[in-house]
Amino acid sequence: MTASPDLKQTMDDLGRRARAAAALLATTAGADKDRALIAAADELVRAEEEIVAANALDMAAGEEKGLSKALLDRLLLTPERIAAMAKGLREIAALPDPVGRELARWQRPNGLDIARIAVPLGVIGVIYESRPNVTADAGGLCLKSGNAVILRGGSESFHSARAILAALTRGLEAAGLPADAIQMVPTTDRAAVGHLITMEAFVDVIVPRGGKSLIARLSAESRIPMFKHLEGICHTYVHAAADPAKARDIVLNAKMRRTGICGATETLLIDRAVAASLLPLLAADLARAGCALRGDAEARELAGETPMAAAEEIDWDTEYLDAILSVRVVDGIDQAIEHIRAHSSSHTESIVTEDAPTAERFLNEVDSAIVMLNASTQFADGGEFGMGAEIGIATGKLHARGPVGVEQLTTYKYQVRGSGQTRP
């Protein structure tokens, strides 16, 4: 869809205001940003009633539209969820300032002093679906990292997001920061998204948060770089030298702790050498937890009493986001790595083994954003990594890979200090 002249002007105005705010934010002291984050948290709590009322409008419209129970649950804001958003902002405030870090510094023989300094990216566009809490999370992370942000939430959560934004804005103003630091596209017109992802003059990075179809569509049309992952087809590989107890714990957790997150394991690879002894136990654990299994011929043969459906080719390339696991027996690490190269979405893969050289080979040769040894793939998360909150996980290779936290929302510039040097 093409933007109408009016919409184009609205969007360009947002962009221009974001650029102006970004120029101010780039040199705003960390303490001032933190004050604004804490003020915004206070305002969120204070605005609880107003936010719940706005959310009720969205919920009613959602019910009328026949949104699924799962979607309605994502949409719902309760006092507890509002408190959680406020807590999130306070946690972001407590992180170290990612801006101004000296990433490297050295002197040249001619006396030039060269420093690589972290600076904000500029303006970030965040496009999300129904979860209204992204408004506060993304707004907070962008502010902390000195970036202006233009938010575009789903039309279902429009009123909720607007009420949250109003509270954030009051927080910004209370701390003397420009309200334009966090803006929201003021219309649910879908053409606005098309404009947002092509207004390169005003937006430096797009962060899409949502399902695969949204992200695929945005990727095809965006002229602006994105921090994104299309999907998380994560693998857990149980090697011949795996500790059986660890393998059972890890596989069950990697698949079943939460099946709907991108770090959930979708495919289990298991070495032939241990499949006969270990696969029946793994299969039984998973089945007991409610997981359906789809295996290759050998896996089905070795799964013991647990029923296992026949996996089809497409299963190896499927992100179920559900209580389903595909299972393949492999004849060793080479075949495991080869399978992962062919089918992984480059998000997160884990090996379970007690053999150190095999572990190092896996960690070095598998080229995904996150590679793990003896740990559940569900740890693929900025919070679990100790990076504080994350705005998403990136599986692209450029700039940010893996969890995208406040550090990854910065870039750098070189400051060169001389005393009159000219180049020979």
Add this chain to the structure above:
Amino acid sequence: MTASPDLKQTMDDLGRRARAAAALLATTAGADKDRALIAAADELVRAEEEIVAANALDMAAGEEKGLSKALLDRLLLTPERIAAMAKGLREIAALPDPVGRELARWQRPNGLDIARIAVPLGVIGVIYESRPNVTADAGGLCLKSGNAVILRGGSESFHSARAILAALTRGLEAAGLPADAIQMVPTTDRAAVGHLITMEAFVDVIVPRGGKSLIARLSAESRIPMFKHLEGICHTYVHAAADPAKARDIVLNAKMRRTGICGATETLLIDRAVAASLLPLLAADLARAGCALRGDAEARELAGETPMAAAEEIDWDTEYLDAILSVRVVDGIDQAIEHIRAHSSSHTESIVTEDAPTAERFLNEVDSAIVMLNASTQFADGGEFGMGAEIGIATGKLHARGPVGVEQLTTYKYQVRGSGQTRP
């Protein structure tokens, strides 16, 4: 132009072979890559006659086509220039291995050990114009950083580049590395470029080396991220507290040392407070060196005896790449920064001042890839920065900013080592 089915297959084959080579290179020991670089340097010197002969074909065709003298000079390969290419490869071999660096490492309370490790980007496409030496430089930098490269030189230098590539290939093979690590598009068909910049499955980054029109065209069509700069509209700002002698040295060097490089200053900003005393000296220095001047009304009035043409609006946005300088009188650092924000291409800007707080303001508030104090903008170069050779300068904000050396040709992944951890 769309690629014919045959061309598409040729390009996809190149891509597939590059991917396979990249997988090997990613875990190739630094010493092996260095041996290949040194062997390639030896082979270049050994192939001097063959390369000069191939170059003679290109030179003859270029003369027939009526290429300009400047272009023919860029195209020419002499034994000295071949030796320089070989020397460049040896210097790249001497750099530290950028792959496998531990960029960060920390432990989590649950015992997980998280390491951020530098890994190659994968496959890099380098598109360049007439300089055949880029074949060796780009090939060497990509190899050192563990990346496979697909080179696409200008049609004018096709035979020269092919002869250089043949020598590089012999070096790779002598060191037991895959010849596919450095490949060249085997046709001068321009549609090949269109295919190269859209084959996202096989190429991770495009590095365009060439004039503004080439880069603008590639930017509009590429589906693959680029490390690029469109142009270098660099500014030198002479502040009221400038040391006059430094200002004279720096301005003259920043403009006139070499006028055709992207780090050459194109606009001089000078504070009103010192313009009357200093501008006549600067203008005379520049005119004596053969530089034409274009100034705003005030600059023309204060330039003294040196003639200065009237600058038009377009001058502030022009990369002359020639012995021409635009000159504007400003009323202080605010106006200087404002001018730079409006007109800079975000490449390199320098302030000349002895006032430390003003210097820090400039270094912090000007958001260009490189900001300098009391130094010539012509230092904007990976070699001058001590990073070894560079594949180019990037003015984008993502991933690599400023000189793109071997470190910037890597990305990272996370290696997470556990002992059976599951996520609560």
